[in-house]
Amino acid sequence: MRQIDLEEYGRLSLDGSRPEGAFSLTLAEGADFALPRRKAQSHKYSYGRALLIGGSTGFSGAPVLAANACERSGAGLTQLLVPESVYTIAAARCDGAVVSPLPAGADGAVSGAAEERILQALSKANACVIGPGLGLGEGPARLVETVLWEAKCPVVLDADALTICGRDPELLELCRAPLILTPHEGEFRRLGGDLSSGRLAGALGFTARHSTAILLLKGHGTLVCRGREVSVNPTGSPAMAKGGSGDVLCGVLAALLAQGFEPFFAARCAAYLHGLAGDLACEELGEYCVTPSDLIRCLPGAFRAVGQREK
Secondary structure, three states, X not given: OOOOOHHHHHOOOOOOOOOOOOOEEEEOOHHHHOEEOOOOOOOHHHHOEEEEEOOOOOOOHHHHHHHXXXXXOOOOEEEEEEEOOXXXXXXXXXXXXXXXXXXXXXXXXXXXXXXXXXXXXXXXXXXXXXXXXXXXXXXXXXXXXXXXXXXXXXXEEOOHHHHHHHXXXXXXXXXXXXXXXXXXXXXXXXXXXXXXXXXXXXXXXXXXXXXXXXXXXXXXXXXXXXXXXXXXXXXXXXXXXXXXXXXXXXXXXXXXXXXXXXXXXXHHHHHHHHHHHHHHHHHHHOOXXXXXXXXXHHHHXXXXXXXXXXX
């Protein structure tokens, strides 16, 4: 587990100055995330339906990783919607998710003709992730707007969905449901985030402008920010610095949201569990050899480590 210095995160600009007004800065701890024991009399619909939308030609791995991580993290039912251009590949690589094809455009990404089918799935979902491997064309952009406008369940924007919103920041204001953004620093800049005075200053400035969104800013000491409330995540290691690690995080987050956990808690918990799975994988395999699939394999150890509590 990383050594995190809260004083380091308290230095909000290059000269060490702090912003006006009070803010809360806390360090996440495993004891914060003990999850409730499940009832003996329960079934898959007791634990929610997670909807994941993504994938395009050349980018079939991202939604598969998210779906497999979601399945591993306790969602009752995981549904993955991908364009028909990558359907066969995605369906073959998913462990237990229900995988369905969507109409695809000439670019191999989902087309606007998929809108009706996405709305049908969205109406039944308890949480939705859109973005992993989605593409940046007209079809994906139209469907990101549709999801933001129509969703009644919590929505997670990741990867290409973030870039689409960066081109039109007003899209973020369309969402009337809980909204969680999961950018790395490059995506954060494309969203209009400013890191010139440091990560914490940038996160606080962003959530001041987008007060209804929860920001999960990935990186060393991942920050989860809601308004003026910021949680610093201490888990994770450089072994996780590989393409696909963020897709695993999205899957864990989707599963927790689908099970009904409060969005800010779910975002903090997902970051902690994801990083802890990375720590366990690094301990087993070393810093160089961890893959995103290893993170999924190590999630059970992370969940056991935070423990369970009675309701």
